[in-house]
Structure formats: structure tokens, C-alpha cells
Amino acid sequence: MHMSRVNFADFRQAAILGVVGALAGATAAPPVFNNLGSIPSGSPSEGVAISGDGLTVVGQSGSSSRVAYRWRSSSGMQSIGMFPGAIASYGGGVNDNGTAITGFCDFTGYARAFRWTSGGGMQPLALHPGGTGSEAFGFSADGQIVIGSCGSEPNGLFRATRWFANGTIENLGALPGAVYSEGRATSDDGSVVIGTSGVAAGARAFRWTAAGGMQDLGLLPGATQSFAGAISADGSVIAGSCTVPGGSRVFRWTSAGGMQDLGVLQGFTTSGASSMNAAGTIIVGAAGPFGSTQRAFFWTESLGIVDLQEYLVSVGTFLGDVSINSARGISDDGTRITGSATQGGLRQAYIVTGMPRFLPCPHDLNRSGFIDLGDLAILLADFGAPDAEPEDGDLDDDGDIDLHDLTSFLARFGEAC
Numbered sequence: 001m002h003m004s005r006v007n008f009a010d011f012r013q014a015a016i017l018g019v020v021g022a023l024a025g026a027t028a029a030p031p032v033f034n035n036l037g038s039i040p041s042g043s044p045s046e047g048v049a050i051s052g053d054g055l056t057v058v059g060q061s062g063s064s065s066r067v068a069y070r071w072r073s074s075s076g077m078q079s080i081g082m083f084p085g086a087i088a089s090y091g092g093g094v095n096d097n098g099t100a101i102t103g104f105c106d107f108t109g110y111a112r113a114f115r116w117t118s119g120g121g122m123q124p125l126a127l128h129p130g131g132t133g134s135e136a137f138g139f140s141a142d143g144q145i146v147i148g149s150c151g152s153e154p155n156g157l158f159r160a161t162r163w164f165a166n167g168t169i170e171n172l173g174a175l176p177g178a179v180y181s182e183g184r185a186t187s188d189d190g191s192v193v194i195g196t197s198g199v200a201a202g203a204r205a206f207r208w209t210a211a212g213g214m215q216d217l218g219l220l221p222g223a224t225q226s227f228a229g230a231i232s233a234d235g236s237v238i239a240g241s242c243t244v245p246g247g248s249r250v251f252r253w254t255s256a257g258g259m260q261d262l263g264v265l266q267g268f269t270t271s272g273a274s275s276m277n278a279a280g281t282i283i284v285g286a287a288g289p290f291g292s293t294q295r296a297f298f299w300t301e302s303l304g305i306v307d308l309q310e311y312l313v314s315v316g317t318f319l320g321d322v323s324i325n326s327a328r329g330i331s332d333d334g335t336r337i338t339g340s341a342t343q344g345g346l347r348q349a350y351i352v353t354g355m356p357r358f359l360p361c362p363h364d365l366n367r368s369g370f371i372d373l374g375d376l377a378i379l380l381a382d383f384g385a386p387d388a389e390p391e392d393g394d395l396d397d398d399g400d401i402d403l404h405d406l407t408s409f410l411a412r413f414g415e416a417c
């Protein structure tokens with residue numbers, strides 16, 4: 001059926017009154033924001049990492065002395081303790097199913113990395129010969145390989161390190177001429193490690209493999225330093241930040257395309273990446289400068305860098321008086337994010353659940369991650385118009401927007417994608 005003889009204004013009105021009314025209850029549920037609380041209750045807390053399955057968050061909590069915690073929806077926030085004599089412990093990374101946690105304990109003047117499991121408790125990780133301190137931040141998916149750094153004070157002697165569950169420790173070296181290196185994260189199988197190595201000219205993001213050694217990822221044009229923060233499951237995508245005059249910018253690196261400038265969150269001078277989904281298509285981080293005005297962001301190819309809080313409000317998430325300051329971890333599928341938010345002057349760990357995956361989705365005309373009324377309005381605005389494009393609502397790409405396109409659209413109405 002061709003619609004050229006129909007009065008489109010009347011049709012649009014009928015569609016809006018009838019279709020929208022009928023579908024109102026089918027609208028996708030927006031993401032949900034939850035404050036994770038703290039230990040003890042009422043003290044500050046921070047979300048640092050989330051398991052690949054999105055069900056476990058790790059971080060630290062407390063006022064004068066912070067303690068690493070594990071949070072699960074079934075058990076809430078629970079301390080995982082600290083080594084005897086330590087003054088604080090910090091969560092760093094968590095494996096895919098939340099059964100193993102890594103991080104470090106702070107002693108006066110030095111730190112010691114740990115690997116924690118629910119069955120074995122908190123175990124110290126080995127030191128390199130002559131080493132006095134260590135910190136750990138990353139995990140392989142199965143929790144068998146820990147990524148961090150180990151050395152002795154001063155910091156110049158620290159080296160990026162892999163620890164294996166059998167007790168083996170491996171020095172990953174440093175960039176030529178470097179005074180230090182620090183491992184930050186790894187691919188799912190533990191074979192590709194990213195981090196930062198300090199050379200005379202400044203910090204440089206690196207990518208390490210057993211076969212290729214430590215590779216300098218370079219700098220964006222005009223930048224003076226680079227820092228790696230996140231890696232995809234297969235190790236092919238890396239994100240971090242570059243120091244530029246007056247601030248910092250997010251980069252995304254691929255072996256095929258090199259280092260790409262993702263920019264900064266609009267209105268801010270600094271932006272840095274902390275984590276990405278397994279596919280490397282969603283990156284999360286924080287924009288600043290640091291402090292109470294810091295803001296969480298996420299990046300996708302179609303949206304660019306987006307203020308997480310503004311996005312959540314736009315899709316109907318209830319936030320109350322919460323200000324979302326950082327996004328530190330994202331689940332493998334991209335639907336769960338953790339970090340820190342401020343509510344009533346108190347910094348608290350949070351989890352956002354139900355985020356879209358931001359998959360290629362032609363029905364999501366405004367690229368919001370949801371197929372909803374905003375997209376229907378776009379489709380109806382050009383209903384019957386000739387020379388329509390798929391992004392206007394010509395979903396079957398035959399040049400017009402007609403009932404075929406509307407039917408196709410309504411069949412997906414309410415979905416997140």
C-alpha cells in the first residue's frame with residue numbers, strides 16, 4: 001500500500017493519540033541507579049571495579065581507615081579485611097564471576113598487593129627480589145592472573161608485573177629509558193597487559209605481550225603524556241588519556257587504527273578512561289578537574305562522550321539529588337556501571353543497572369539506546385515525506401516513510417538496544 005493519497009497530518013495525529021496511548025505501557029524500563037552504602041554506614045565509599053558478569057562490585061569504604069569491600073546484591077557490602085599491621089586496604093580488580101578480588105593494603109610508607117578469594121581469604125602476592133612494595137589493579141577473567149606493579153622505594157624501581165595463582169611472579173620490564181612501569185589491566189586471558197611507563201619525557205601508555213614485549217602507544221598530537229586505563233576482552237582495543245596543555249583528553253587505540261582522539265566531556269578540561277565493555281565499544285571514565293565537580297561519562301561511537309548523569313535523566317532514571325562523579329567499572333555486556341556519586345555531601349559507591357548495550361540498532365533513530373517515543377516522534381514527523389533516509393525512519397530503506405516502516409518500528413517499540 002502506498003500512502004501518497006492519505007492526509008498525513010490527520011494520520012500523524014491519529015497515530016500519536018492511538019498508537020502512543022496503546023504503547024505507553026510498553027516503554028522500556030530506564031536504567032536504575034542504586035547507592036551501595038558504606039562500611040560503617042554513613043562513611044564514604046567508592047566503587048572501583050565490577051565483575052565481568054556485573055554482579056559483584058569492589059572498592060573501599062571508611063572515613064579515617066578505609067577497608068576493601070565486596071558488594072553483591074544478595075549480601076550487600078562486606079569488608080574483605082586487611083593484613084595485620086596495615087592501616088588501610090583498597091579494592092583494585094575483580095574476576096568475571098566475582099569469586100576473586102585483587103587490590104593492596106597500605107602500610108606506613110609502603111603497600112602490599114593481595115589476592116582474595118572467598119575460600120582462601122586475603123593472601124599476599126610475591127615480591128620481586130629486593131622489592132619492598134606492590135600494588136595490584138587488574139585481573140584475568142578467570143582470576144588466575146593478577147596485574148599490577150612491584151618494586152622498592154623510591155617509586156622509580158617499580159615494574160609492571162604479572163602474578164600467577166601458582167605463586168609465580170613475572171617482571172614485564174619497562175619502556176627503553178624508563179624509570180618505572182605500572183600494570184593496570186589485562187585481556188580476558190591475561191596475555192595482553194596495559195599500563196603506563198615513565199620515561200624522561202613523561203609517562204607513556206604501553207601495551208605488553210609475551211611475544212612483542214612492551215610497546216609504546218605514543219601520544220595524541222600536542223600531548224605530553226599518555227596513560228592507559230582500559231582494555232577489551234581480546235586485547236585489541238585500549239583506552240586511556242593524554243595530557244594536553246590545560247587538561248587531558250580520552251584516547252581509544254586499536255592495532256589497526258592507532259590512537260584516536262575521543263576528546264573531553266563538554267564543559268570540562270580533563271577526561272580519562274577507566275574501563276570498557278568486553279567488545280571495547282563502550283568506554284567509561286571521569287571528567288574533571290578532580291573534586292566535587294567531577295563528572296562520570298561514557299563514550300560510544302554513535303553518541304561520542306556523554307555525561308552519564310544527564311543521559312540517565314534524559315531516559316527517565318530517578319536520581320534525586322545524586323551527583324555522579326565517576327564511572328570506574330563496566331560489565332562485559334555494558335549494561336552495569338559502578339563508580340562514585342555524591343549524595344547529601346557524602347561520596348558513595350553506586351551501581352547503575354539496565355544500561356543499553358548501544359548495539360547497531362536502526363530503530364533507535366535518536367541513538368539514545370532505547371526504541372521509544374522520542375524515536376516515534378522522529379518517524380512521524382517525516383511520515384509520508386519523499387526522499388527519506390533510514391535515520392529519519394525509513395527503516396526498510398525504500399525512500400519513503402510509510403506503514404511498512406511504522407509496523408517495523410512498532411514491533412521493536414520499548415526495546416533497549
Ligand SMILES: [Ca+2]
Pocket residue numbers: 364365366367368369370371372374375
Ligand atoms: Ca531512541
Ligand SMILES: [Ca+2]
Pocket residue numbers: 393394395396397398399400401402404405
Ligand atoms: Ca520505507
